[in-house]
Amino acid sequence: MYIIGERINGMFADVKQAIVDKDPAVIKELARKQLAAGADALDVNVGPASADAEGSLMWLVETIRQVTAAPLAIDTAKWSVMSKVVPQVPGEVIINSSKADADTLQKYLGLAMEKSAGLVALTIDRQGVPSDVDKRVELGAGILAAAAEAGLPMNRLFIDAIILPVNVAPAQPRAVLEAMRQLQAFSDPAPHFVLGLSNVSQNCKQRPLINRTYLAMAIAYGLDSAILDPMDSDLVDMGITAELLIGKTIYCDSFLTAERQRKQVAIN
Amino acid sequence: MAIPETKEAWAAAINRLTIGATTAQGGTRKSTVTVGGAKCVPGLAFDGDLGEPPAVAVEVWDVPADDWPEELAGQYGAALNKPGDWAKKAVEFGADMICLRLMGVHPDGGDRSAEQAAATVKEVLAAVGVPLIVWGCGVAEKDNKVLPSCTSAARGENCLFGTITEKNYRTLVAACLADGHKLIGESPLDINMAKQVNILAQDAGYPLSDLVLYPNSAALGYGYEYVISILERGHLAALNGDQLLRQPVLCNVGAEAWRTKEARAADEEVPGLGTAARRGPLWEALTATGLMPAGADILVMRHPGAIALVKQGIKTFMRAG
Numbered sequence: 001m002y003i004i005g006e007r008i009n010g011m012f013a014d015v016k017q018a019i020v021d022k023d024p025a026v027i028k029e030l031a032r033k034q035l036a037a038g039a040d041a042l043d044v045n046v047g048p049a050s051a052d053a054e055g056s057l058m059w060l061v062e063t064i065r066q067v068t069a070a071p072l073a074i075d076t077a078k079w080s081v082m083s084k085v086v087p088q089v090p091g092e093v094i095i096n097s098s099k100a101d102a103d104t105l106q107k108y109l110g111l112a113m114e115k116s117a118g119l120v121a122l123t124i125d126r127q128g129v130p131s132d133v134d135k136r137v138e139l140g141a142g143i144l145a146a147a148a149e150a151g152l153p154m155n156r157l158f159i160d161a162i163i164l165p166v167n168v169a170p171a172q173p174r175a176v177l178e179a180m181r182q183l184q185a186f187s188d189p190a191p192h193f194v195l196g197l198s199n200v201s202q203n204c205k206q207r208p209l210i211n212r213t214y215l216a217m218a219i220a221y222g223l224d225s226a227i228l229d230p231m232d233s234d235l236v237d238m239g240i241t242a243e244l245l246i247g248k249t250i251y252c253d254s255f256l257t258a259e260r261q262r263k264q265v266a267i268n
Numbered sequence: 269m270a271i272p273e274t275k276e277a278w279a280a281a282i283n284r285l286t287i288g289a290t291t292a293q294g295g296t297r298k299s300t301v302t303v304g305g306a307k308c309v310p311g312l313a314f315d316g317d318l319g320e321p322p323a324v325a326v327e328v329w330d331v332p333a334d335d336w337p338e339e340l341a342g343q344y345g346a347a348l349n350k351p352g353d354w355a356k357k358a359v360e361f362g363a364d365m366i367c368l369r370l371m372g373v374h375p376d377g378g379d380r381s382a383e384q385a386a387a388t389v390k391e392v393l394a395a396v397g398v399p400l401i402v403w404g405c406g407v408a409e410k411d412n413k414v415l416p417s418c419t420s421a422a423r424g425e426n427c428l429f430g431t432i433t434e435k436n437y438r439t440l441v442a443a444c445l446a447d448g449h450k451l452i453g454e455s456p457l458d459i460n461m462a463k464q465v466n467i468l469a470q471d472a473g474y475p476l477s478d479l480v481l482y483p484n485s486a487a488l489g490y491g492y493e494y495v496i497s498i499l500e501r502g503h504l505a506a507l508n509g510d511q512l513l514r515q516p517v518l519c520n521v522g523a524e525a526w527r528t529k530e531a532r533a534a535d536e537e538v539p540g541l542g543t544a545a546r547r548g549p550l551w552e553a554l555t556a557t558g559l560m561p562a563g564a565d566i567l568v569m570r571h572p573g574a575i576a577l578v579k580q581g582i583k584t585f586m587r588a589g
Contacts, residue, residue, distance in 0.1 A: 189277075250505050252463035252512065254471075261470070262511050 001239045002041070002192060002225035004073050004094070005034030008060060010047015019046060019056050024063045031067045035267050037230040038260055041094055042068075045075035053081045061089050068267055071118070073227070079107060086115055094118035096227075097160060100139040101125045102146065109150040120158040120194060121147070123179065129162050131171075136161050136179035144187050157191035158225055159183060165202035166210065173200055173214060177221040184222045193218075194225040211235055216242040236260075276315045278507035281307040282565070283477050283514050284320065287365060287450055288399025289426035297425065298397025301364050303480075303565040304516035309503065310561045311585060321586045322560055324575055325401050325568045326363035327522050328354045330380065330388040331372030336570075337532045339544045343572050351388050352395030359396050361572035362579050365428075367401040368392050373414045374405035382414045386421035393425060401428040401568070403452075408436035415440055419447040428452060430518075431482055434465050441472045452518060454482045457491075457498055459505075463512040480566065481515045487524040487531075488555045495519075496562045503563035519559045522570030525552035549573030557581050 007030045010016045018026035031042055042064060046056040053076060061072060071092035076082050086093055097120035098108030105121065112119040123130060123139040130136045140159050147157045161179045164172040180193045195218060201210035212235050215226060219242035230236055240259045243249050252258055284305035289295025305319030332348045333341065343361075347353040355366045370385050372378035389402055402418050404411035416439065419429060430452030432440050437453075444451050453469060455462040462483050470476050483502065486495045499517060506514040525531050530541065531551040541547055552574035556567045560582070569575050 250459055250463060250501075250510060250513070252460045252467060254464060254467045257471075258463065258467050258512055261467070262509075 001219070001223075001243055002194075003039045003230050003236070003239075004041045004043050004096075004194070004225065004227040005030075005037075005039035005230050006043050006196070006198065006227045007034055007229055007231070008042055008064065009045040009075070010050055010056075011045070012047075016047055019050060019060070022059065024066070027060060027063045028067045031064045032267050034230050035068055035070055037233065038236050038263050039070070039230040040263060041071035041073050041092075043073040043075050043096060043227055053078065054084050057081065057085045058088060061085070065090055073118075073120070079104075083107075083111060086111055086117060089115075092117075094120060094158070096120040097122050099124050099126075100143050102142070105143065105146050106150075109146060109152060112152055112156065113150055118156040118158060119147070119152060120160050122160045122162055124162055129164060131175075133175045133178045133182070136175065137182045140179060140183040141186050144183070144191065147191070148187075154187060154189045154191045158194040159191050160194050160196065163195050163197070163200045163214075165204065166200055167202075167204050173217075177218060180218070180222040190222070192225045193223045194227060195223060197226045197228040208232060208235065212238040215239050219243060220246055276308070276312075278307060278316060279509040280507055280511075280514060281305060281317070282319060282503070282506055282516060282563075285450060285478065285480065285516055287401070287426060287428045289424060293426070295425040296393065296397075297399055299364075299399070300426075301399050306503075306507075306563075308507070310563050318586060320565070321582050322564055323364040323566050324362060324579060324582075325365035325367040325518075325566055326358035326361060326575065327367050327369055327568055327570050328358055328392060329369050329371045330385060331378050333371075336526065337544070337548065339548045340526055340571055352391045355392045355396045359398055362575045363396075363398055365399045365401055365566075366392055366396060367403060367568045369403045370405055370414065370418070372405075373410055374407060375410055377405065379410075380414075382417035385414045386417040389418045389421045393422060399427065400425060401430065401452075401566075403430045404440075406431075408433075412436065412439040416443040419443040419449055422449065423447040426450065428480060430454065430480075432465060432469060434461055434468065437465065437468055438472055441469055441474045444478075445474060450478045450480060452480045452482045453515070455484065457484045457486075457494065459483070459498055459502055459513070462502065463510075466512045466515065476511060476515070479515045480518050481513070482518045482520070485519040485521065485524050485559070487521075487528045488551060488558065489530065490524070490528060492555070492558065496558065499559065499562035499564065516565035517563055518566040518568065519556070519564040520568045521556040521559065522552055522568055522574070525555045525574075526570060545573075549577070553577040553581070560585050 044060050050056045069091050073094040073096040075096040121143040123136045161176045184190050200214045201207040282304040286302045288297040288300035301323045303320050308316035347357045372380040428450040431454035453465040502513045531548040549571040556578045
């Protein structure tokens with residue numbers, strides 16, 4: 001599973017404060033810990049309240065780059081910020097994220113091609129998050145077609161079928177699974193399927209349990225990447241085990257260690 | 269209608285690994301052997317780099333091979349009494365490497381000492397210029413006594429030592445780390461255990477890139493398809509990025525083929541199967557040949573006739589695609 005560590009996000013109080021104080025220690029530590037715990041890439045999001053989104057994002061990026069060359073998922077909903085920041089990021093980048101409307105997607109795909117970046121594309125358009133499977137599949141198919149036309153290799157495309165909290169949208173978790181299952185048939189090789197996993201349990205009780213259970217279910221339906229907290233080691237273990245049980249990896253007694261060691265990256 | 273593109277793009281390659289060290293590299297070998305490096309399924313050159321051709325290692329024992337049938341033993345004659353002479357014969361027969369099997373250190377097979385084993389290693393190293401595989405007797409306690417003397421006797425030669433298993437790996441890992449040798453990880457036709465041995469070696473500080481997989485072998489007709497399926501499964505997992513299966517694979521061809529009735533039997537015992545002189549080497553050569561498309565990188569062999577056929581087969585195979 002390709003893990004994008006979610007912790008460097010201004011929604012978290014420690015990160016928000018670190019951005020205000022320009023305190024690199026907190027950010028570096030979060031980068032190190034997430035990578036050591038099995039993150040393949042790190043999400044970077046200044047959070048909703050930031051006054052200078054571009055400046056703060058670049059400060060986060062530069063701070064993290066002192067620790068690692070791992071891919072950074074630049075996470076902002078604003079094109080004005082994304083289009084300025086992405087070209088300046090040293091090393092590997094994942095653009096997080098584009099919506100599925102044709103014109104929006106075109107811009108983001110252009111940026112991804114220019115920067116040789118990965119791209120997270122959401123099955124969401126101007127009407128918002130689809131309420132059913134069919135609309136998700138329709139938008140996903142549109143993303144696949146546009147990416148193929150732009151020449152983006154499938155291993156750099158991450159389709160996010162948008163998970164909503166189970167307490168407010170009880171039918172959604174199942175719809176997301178079914179959409180991923182159907183979308184896999186549209187492309188060979190298939191793109192990555194990613195979810196912002198913790199969203200499924202927003203404002204719920206037993207959040208870790210819901211996250212873990214849904215991760216295992218989603219992996220069975222084709223999820224091969226997730227934006228999650230890799231420091232929740234039970235969650236990562238669940239993902240590793242689910243991939244074992246669908247035959248994606250081959251068992252050995254030390255399968256948890258084996259998968260974690262596979263991921264060891266250079267951390268300064 | 270256009271023919272659709274069917275090229276497979278694999279995520280990873282088989283590790284490339286070199287055995288032997290020349291004078292310039294701190295050893296005394298005249299040649300070295302590099303195996304592995306494939307970036308595709310064996311033979312499918314249109315998908316990617318086939319990597320290095322399979323290498324042929326020829327078996328030499330530290331004691332005379334008294335259970336070899338006449339057809340096989342006769343090829344080596346009196347050389348069977350002296351490992352150095354035996355190794356020279358093996359090189360004449362086309363060996364890229366010598367696989368020195370310390371059968372005589374087995375408690376029930378002579379119980380030779382660590383000093384005697386080390387002296388044999390030195391004798392073979394002195395007799396030939398090709399790289400050396402050194403293989404213990406399989407009894408853990410005895411191998412742990414003997415093999416460290418051998419790794420030390422061959423220090424600098426970058427040999428391939430075997431075997432470590434899930435139950436017994438620490439001593440040989442430490443000895444090979446100290447003396448700079450490559451290692452064979454053995455597993456009983458069990459892909460899970462093949463991975464487990466590798467991860468145990470890695471935990472003990474041994475680099476995965478210096479390991480060779482020995483998943484055990486079988487001769488044609490004796491569980492051979494199962495061996496092939498294990499090799500193929502491992503090779504595909506490796507190409508998909510499983511770093512615990514990316515090691516080159518060694519197959520013990522001669523030992524398995526020459527255990528079979530078809531190879532050993534006297535002509536009058538198996539009427540209709542042809543002469544022993546043809547039957548035995550063919551059985552060994554075909555056993556080796558079928559393992560190549562399954563991903564075998566090192567073929568340990570015995571009979572000069574089989575060796576010649578297989579070396580020709582390797583050339584043809586590597587031109588495939």
